Amino acid sequence: MKNSLRQLKTAFFGSVALLIGAAVAHAEGELNLYNWGDYINPKVLTKFTEETGIKVNLDTYGTNEEMLAKIQAGASGYDIVFPSVHMHDIMQQLGLLAKTNIGSDPDFKNIDKQFLRSKMDPNAEYCLPYAWGTVGIAYNKKLVPEIKGWADLFELAENGEKIILLDDLRETIGIGHIMNGTSVNSTDEAEIKAAADYILAHKENVTAFTYDSIPLVQSGDVAAAHWYVGANIFVKQSPDTLKYIIPEEGATMYQEDMCVLEKAPNKENAVKFMKFYLQPEIAALNVEQQLNGTPNVPALELIPEDIANNESIYPPQSVMDKLQIFVDLGPDLQLYNREWTRIKTAQ
Numbered sequence: 001m002k003n004s005l006r007q008l009k010t011a012f013f014g015s016v017a018l019l020i021g022a023a024v025a026h027a028e029g030e031l032n033l034y035n036w037g038d039y040i041n042p043k044v045l046t047k048f049t050e051e052t053g054i055k056v057n058l059d060t061y062g063t064n065e066e067m068l069a070k071i072q073a074g075a076s077g078y079d080i081v082f083p084s085v086h087m088h089d090i091m092q093q094l095g096l097l098a099k100t101n102i103g104s105d106p107d108f109k110n111i112d113k114q115f116l117r118s119k120m121d122p123n124a125e126y127c128l129p130y131a132w133g134t135v136g137i138a139y140n141k142k143l144v145p146e147i148k149g150w151a152d153l154f155e156l157a158e159n160g161e162k163i164i165l166l167d168d169l170r171e172t173i174g175i176g177h178i179m180n181g182t183s184v185n186s187t188d189e190a191e192i193k194a195a196a197d198y199i200l201a202h203k204e205n206v207t208a209f210t211y212d213s214i215p216l217v218q219s220g221d222v223a224a225a226h227w228y229v230g231a232n233i234f235v236k237q238s239p240d241t242l243k244y245i246i247p248e249e250g251a252t253m254y255q256e257d258m259c260v261l262e263k264a265p266n267k268e269n270a271v272k273f274m275k276f277y278l279q280p281e282i283a284a285l286n287v288e289q290q291l292n293g294t295p296n297v298p299a300l301e302l303i304p305e306d307i308a309n310n311e312s313i314y315p316p317q318s319v320m321d322k323l324q325i326f327v328d329l330g331p332d333l334q335l336y337n338r339e340w341t342r343i344k345t346a347q
Contacts, residue, residue: 031269032057034078041289048276054269079264082256085117086328088127092120098260100271102128107278115295127257128274133292134253135171136246138231139224140217149247150175153224157205161223167209169340170326178250184324187332196339200346232291232313244312250322
């Protein structure tokens with residue numbers, strides 16, 4: 001979540017720092033996590049330490065690409081990473097992930113099989129489905145009476161309101177695909193160009209391409225922003241000001257998996273943590289703070305009702321049917337890189 005949830009890092013860094021060390025170390029009785037910006041409830045880590053005596057260290061990243069680059073550059077000491085599904089596939093192909101056989105654990109029965117989305121790991125021999133969510137629109141209710149979808153977002157901009165799109169080539173070009181009725185995973189050169197053309201046609205009304213948009217929406221400096229379901233954390237803090245919606249035309253969803261690195265110095269502790277996270281009460285504890293989806297079916301009965309009944313977090317099947325998830329495009333990703341350069345450099 002992918003989420004590049006940089007606001008979460010800012011909001012929760014203080015509490016996380018009090019509970020766990022941020023340094024990566026190799027020592028007996030330790031576990032080193034490398035996760036999206038504080039994309040885990042600190043209480044989960046504290047509980048794991050209390051039950052096992054294993055000290056947990058946490059380091060964070062903002063994008064899949066940042067994480068992969070650091071691992072490939074030789075960063076040592078990390079045990080567990082949380083890649084999106086398409087990055088899970090890439091890392092497994094590169095030989096960066098360890099086989100854990102987590103799918104054979106008796107408690108793996110708790111995991112909804114629809115979340116076994118990895119093409120490389122269909123039986124969860126390597127990684128554990130961790131969390132999922134949507135990528136939609138967060139808006140300021142004091143500036144905007146209502147937004148239902150992408151068309152409304154761009155109409156806002158045409159009427160003089162400021163909007164922000166994510167600085168993410170696939171997410172943002174993906175909006176163009178959705179509006180054109182093509183797949184966000186298309187490898188058809190003409191379809192990709194047409195999706196980019198849709199964004200270019202509206203670019204002059206886009207204030208910025210960035211991840212750091214929620215504070216601007218909260219303050220009213222920006223009316224609306226393309227962002228993740230994690231925006232509900234801030235909606236909960238300011239319900240009279242903020243709202244998050246899944247666009248009616250459709251949207252993307254993300255799924256992160258929990259994976260042990262092949263060079264993990266504490267593989268035994270890493271597998272212990274994966275098994276620990278299979279417990280419904282632990283998955284539910286994470287959702288309670290993160291406000292995203294969990295693949296753990298029994299955990300759904302333990303989640304507070306205001307979260308479980310929030311359709312922007314757990315949408316009905318009719319909405320789920322309109323969600324698309326990214327897959328690894330291999331060499332065809334260069335087609336998106338080329339169009340993204342065209343979007344970013346256009347005057």
